Amino acid sequence: MPVGRPRAFDVDDALDRALEVFWEKGYEGATLPDLTQAMGINRPSMYAAFGNKEALFRKTIDRYINGHACHVKEAFAEPTAKEVVKHLLTRSIDMVTSSKTPRGCFLVQGALVCGESADPLRQELIKRRFAGEAALCDRFKQAMAEGDLPKDTDPADLARYVFVIAHGLSVQAAGGASKAKLNKVVELALRAWPG
């Protein structure tokens, strides 16, 4: 139990609200009034709790990865590589078309392009996207060892293919494409599956 006046808001709740704003408007499009109003706190409280706008954004990234995007890790538990991909893409569509959150993937929408000052954040998002791709590549290597994928498969190429699809789905979702229409895309994409 800390000394002093207790905080009047929940940090994680506020972080979730901030995430939604960044997700919808991007780092540069989200202003401090946008953020603090959504978080239900005023500016000095935000600065005291999170540092500044950039630090706040960085904290929302972890919140996103471990929350909304947890289906990526979960998908790896599927028994076959094809089921992993199907799980990954289908659940991704559920998320990027959900009416409860902004459309698209935060790791794509957050800062695809930006001015110079926000470039470190753009790089961070690129890094996070690539981490997912690398993890899928590892899962494919395992599948190859298990005989679940042909020996001549290039796991990195295959993982990149899956993430190209995922990122494309994010762009389309942000453009208004429906869940049903995107699921048909996944159906087509899975026809390319090796073996």
Next chain:
Amino acid sequence: MPVGRPRAFDVDDALDRALEVFWEKGYEGATLPDLTQAMGINRPSMYAAFGNKEALFRKTIDRYINGHACHVKEAFAEPTAKEVVKHLLTRSIDMVTSSKTPRGCFLVQGALVCGESADPLRQELIKRRFAGEAALCDRFKQAMAEGDLPKDTDPADLARYVFVIAHGLSVQAAGGASKAKLNKVVELALRAWPG
């Protein structure tokens, strides 16, 4: 020959420079000093020639569609649907990984997300992306009539699939993926081709 002092810069050249800035930094990330410096003119000249920042952006869209993105229309002239798609995606990769222009597709990077004031521009880019998809759908309908695609093909689904790939390639290119790596993705994607 118009009356009055003649313009000291070429409008189309200036437009190309402005396009590059918007392309790299997005509408909101591009500031007026960024733009006017790249264009080699000062602010009042820009306002006199193009209206304002928003109007300038809108004009760069047409410039992009008819210039850098002309391969989309050109691809439709290929004899078969599969060759159309191969042409479209391969040339897209050349463009989004070119060292002469910013990485990625301007229609995706320009304003994927933004604050409220830029939302009309975001909508415009969505519209332009969808126009390409609709044109490809028409080309597929023609292919079906020619027996080049199976009768049970859904041309809209197929066109959406191709553009999901294209948009995903744009995101990956912006993240630093090489031309060779993206071409391997296209190779995989084309395995899904019907018939």
Next chain:
DNA sequence: CTTGTTATGTACCATACGGTATAGAATATA
């Protein structure tokens, strides 16, 4: 050469941005 017209360049404006100083309110310890 004068006049009308259009472009340029400097200097400026109002506003919105991210960030902070400071005074007061709410709690724990003593």
Next chain:
DNA sequence: TATATTCTATACCGTATGGTACATAACAAG
């Protein structure tokens, strides 16, 4: 109850933003 500590709230700061007034320069027409 007194005091130290932390959070909240108003009000503010410097800067950068998109946009413009105005004086000047360069051309065509008369």
